[in-house]
Amino acid sequence: MxxxxxxxxxxxxxxxxxxxxxxxxxxxxxxxxxxxxxxxxxxxxxxxxxxxxxxxxxxxxFTSHVAAAPLGYNNPKIKDKLDEFPLPDPTKIAGQDFYASGGWPPEDPEFPGPTQLMERLVDVTSHYDMDMVFLSNSGAEAIENAIKISYSRGGHRAFNFDGAFHGRTLGALSLNRSKVAHRKGYPEIPGIVSVPYCSCAGECNCGWKTNGPGGNVIADKLDPDQGVIDPEEVSYIILEPVQGEGGYRVPNDEFIRDIGEIQDTYDITIIADEIQSGMGRTGEMWAVDHFDLQPDVITSAKALRVGATISRSDVFPEEKGRLSSTWGAGDVLSSLQGVLTIDAIHEHxxxxxxxxxxxxxxxxxxxxxxxxxxxxxxxxxxxxxxxxxxxxxxxxxxxxxxxxxxxxxxxxxxxxxxxxxxxxxxxxxxxxxxxxxxxxxxx
Ligand SMILES: Cc1ncc(COP(=O)(O)O)c(C=O)c1O
Incomplete structure (x- = not known):
């Protein structure tokens, strides 16, 4: 063709x-x-x-498999290198128990794999001081691990947004607010407080902005004098920097700035779910790059071909066994595709x-x-x-x-x-x- x-x-x-x-x-x-x-x-x-x-x-x-085939079909920008790859058996290893190398040296092997994928991800999140990655199989797992590492920092409550979609495992689905089918009848993580996602083009009329002491819904709830939630109990705020399933809603700049202020005031972890919006889809590597916000954790999947929870080393728990998965960093072929995608974004x-x-x-x-x-x-x-x-x-x-x-x-x-x-x-x-x-x- x-x-x-x-x-x-x-x-x-x-x-x-x-x-x-x-x-x-x-x-x-x-x-x-x-x-x-x-x-x-x-x-x-x-x-x-x-x-x-x-x-x-x-x-x-024009679906690109819901962003999971970011360069479409048989794209030479990826396929040419893939064709050279001597498909091994197993193509998936128990990647958080064993290592695999696609040649030497590790900084530049002939076939980049999971190690190089993590290195590339650290590179494209270094402006947020991120230096560590946990690889997994899917978007939902990237979310599960993002919320786990956030809870490890303290707090048992969280804020999410109307219209949100974060996946279908029990933890991730507790954070969904787009369709009733995702949550109906399933047990959920307690302590999640939902607030409006402001995509108002001009003046805010969605309910995010208030006349209360903080000027917006979250700040009001956390206000030391008149609030109803102790900020110490809040672990994280999770948001899609451009909402996906909820209707491709682009947030209002001021709304995002408000979230940044809340983060600064109360030291609450911000998780940016970039599973649909990341990896160059919006014209920046991460959709959050368009805005004035420094996320603490980024989740990626889809276009990356594997799941990834990216953050700073001080956010990840040190104790062994807290995070792990057999196929986590073990999909050699998908990791290679992920690296080639990031490289193609830069090169072209x-x-x-x-x-x-x-x-x-x-x-x-x-x-x-x-x-x-x-x-x-x-x-x-x-x-x-x-x-x-x-x-x-x-x-x-x-x-x-x-x-x-x-x-x-x-x-x-x-x-x-x-x-x-x-x-x-x-x-x-x-x-x-x-x-x-x-x-x-x-x-
Ligand atoms: C923003 C967002 N988060 C999380 C997920 C869940 O990813 P997965 O289907 O790989 O579990 C999706 C999937 O559509 C998504 O769009």
Whole structure:
């Protein structure tokens, strides 16, 4: 497939084979959140955002597998090096009990692995004085370990935000506030206090700002004279620097500054959940880099291919066995992909690309200003369009699919676009035109 000339080509979506494949799959798979019957054919042509499904449809994928395939399919920026990798057996080792080397010296081995992934992560978080990493398997595990190390510093309460999503393990789900299905009927960690996530464009009207003694909800609750929570009892505040599942909500600058002030005043640990927004997606390595806040802990996963809890060494507990996992630092292949992704971001200046192409997409959509659109927003290539109704959003996702464009919903009535980080001007034009055509078709 030639990425420079490829175009989506759809006969029927989903086709007969995709439907059969999905039916067969569901004979064995627990019910979960499959978005549509799109079955990627691993044996067929794919490059960057273009892929072929089992029925021979060529699709333009602006989901990047929910940011978990940050450079799309078979991207030479990663694939060329992967092709040289002599796939060992085991590709996964018990990585927190044993080491593996991909050559010598450790500072620059032929094939970087878990050690080098941690070194790269420390490098891209050094502006927050972070110098230590705990690797795990998933985003939820990165969160579990982030909250564990925060509790180790003292306190048993925490603040989270309306609209939040942090994963589906019992600890992580206790922090979710986006959909009832995530928490309904499950036991939860006690002591979590939820407050508004302020994404107000102008003056705050979401309830974050108050006329109380602290001027905002958290500061009021912690106020030494009139507050209701002892700051000593608060372990952490966890936030997504751009909210993901909750609707790609970009926070208000002042709201983030308020959180920084609370952190300074009461020495409360700030966890930035960058599992969806990190690794260059917003045009900075971390979405929090756009704001005036110094997180104490960053969680990463998805685009990284493994989970990572990153912080300062003084935040991690020293006692052996407090944190561990068999596959934690042991996925040699995924770690290599993680390193290659970070290296590709630097080498090909993908942060600037995300910034420019994101702006292009937002401007094209805003200029067309279809009537049913309520908002176009995002940072870099973490893009969202919000519709007047949920039904409309769903109809547009389907109509885009029929035209060969893969998109995803988020929030209540928002559609999100996550093109690969090296998406080109032509590909953005192509994708946005398909989206606008789908919106018009639905209207
Ligand atoms: C912001 C955020 N945090 C945590 C998670 C959980 O990650 P995982 O699905 O890898 O457990 C996700 C996944 O969508 C996420 O978007």
């Amino acid at each position: 030639d990425r420079e000339t490829a175009e989506p080509r759809v006969r029927e979506m989903p086709g007969q084979k995709a439907r059969e494949w999905a039916d067969y799959h569901h004979q064995f798979a627990a019910p979960t959140t499959y978005v549509y019957d799109f079955v990627w054919d691993l044996t067929e042509d794919a490059e960057g955002p273009f892929c072929t499904d089992v029925d021979g449809n060529v699709l333009l994928d 200046d993908l942060l600037s690309n995300a910034e420019e192409r994101g702006r292009q997409a937002r401007e094209l959509i805003a200029d067309a200003s279809p009537e049913s659109l309520v908002d176009v927003r995002g940072r870099g290539l973490m893009l969202a369009v919000e519709f007047d109704t949920k039904d409309r959003r769903e109809a547009v996702v389907d109509a885009a699919l029929e035209r060969g464009l893969l998109t995803l919903g988020c929030g209540y009535k928002t559609l999100r676009l996550l093109p690969p980080l090296d998406v080109t001007e032509r590909e953005i034009d192509l994708g946005v035109n398909l989206l606008l055509d789908a919106i018009e078709g639905v209207a």
